[in-house]
Amino acid sequence: AQSVSQHNHHVILSEAASLELGCNYSYGGTVNLFWYVQYPGQHLQLLLKYFSGDPLVKGIKGFEAEFIKSKFSFNLRKPSVQWSDTAEYFCALGSDNFNKFYFGSGTKLNVKP
Amino acid sequence: DGGITQSPKYLFRKEGQNVTLSCEQNLNHDAMYWYRQDPGQGLRLIYYSQIVNDFQKGDIAEGYSVSREKKESFPLTVTSAQKNPTAFYLCASSILQADGYTFGSGTRLTVV
Numbered sequence: 112a113q114s115v116s117q118h119n120h121h122v123i124l125s126e127a128a129s130l131e132l133g134c135n136y137s138y139g140g141t142v143n144l145f146w147y148v149q150y151p152g153q154h155l156q157l158l159l160k161y162f163s164g165d166p167l168v169k170g171i172k173g174f175e176a177e178f179i180k181s182k183f184s185f186n187l188r189k190p191s192v193q194w195s196d197t198a199e200y201f202c203a204l205g206s207d208n209f210n211k212f213y214f215g216s217g218t219k220l221n222v223k224p
Numbered sequence: 225d226g227g228i229t230q231s232p233k234y235l236f237r238k239e240g241q242n243v244t245l246s247c248e249q250n251l252n253h254d255a256m257y258w259y260r261q262d263p264g265q266g267l268r269l270i271y272y273s274q275i276v277n278d279f280q281k282g283d284i285a286e287g288y289s290v291s292r293e294k295k296e297s298f299p300l301t302v303t304s305a306q307k308n309p310t311a312f313y314l315c316a317s318s319i320l321q322a323d324g325y326t327f328g329s330g331t332r333l334t335v336v
Contacts, residue, residue, distance in 0.1 A: 145324055155327040201266060214267040
């Protein structure tokens with residue numbers, strides 16, 4: 112069965128610290144992977160996506176993610192976080208036929224100024 | 225500006241009543257989706273529709289119903305059969321699923 116796991120439910124960092132949020136998936140077909148962000152009181156927004164090609168994907172606001180097929184992972188990274196990165200982050204998997212997306216349970220990031 | 229409009233933002237319902245959540249998009253997207261967001265559980269798919277007059281059940285469709293009479297509109301009815309309806313409901317749309325979703329701002333439903 113398809114699933115997405117985010118093991119870090121709540122992460123607290125100081126400004127300028129490096130960030131890595133874990134995302135593991137279970138899926139037998141071709142994977143299409145996404146990271147979404149939900150800032151307090153705002154819509155979910157797409158941060159970045161991976162379909163094929165270079166496994167290191169760069170997104171908006173300095174975020175990047177690396178697809179590691181052997182580990183079934185798509186971890187999100189940022190070298191230096193800012194207070195404005197405080198938000199909830201969701202990893203998502205798109206099915207082969209794109210009928211459905213499967214979301215992880217989310218990681219709340221709290222960046223201390 | 226193009227986007228997805230969900231209304232109302234907050235909704236209160238008495239137990240035993242049906243309630244309908246509105247979702248309208250002017251993006252000319254073919255596909256529309258309803259998700260439920262609960263703390264610690266992420267987003268769970270309720271229903272989705274790829275074309276007008278057609279829709280499919282998602283993972284947690286029980287106690288919900290939808291219609292897709294127009295491309296722009298995908299209302300969700302939370303029926304009295306839904307055992308735990310208090311939640312945050314998100315509507316989304318996409319033209320090509322590979323591009324990801326555009327999300328609405330959500331409706332928070334509280335059953336009192």
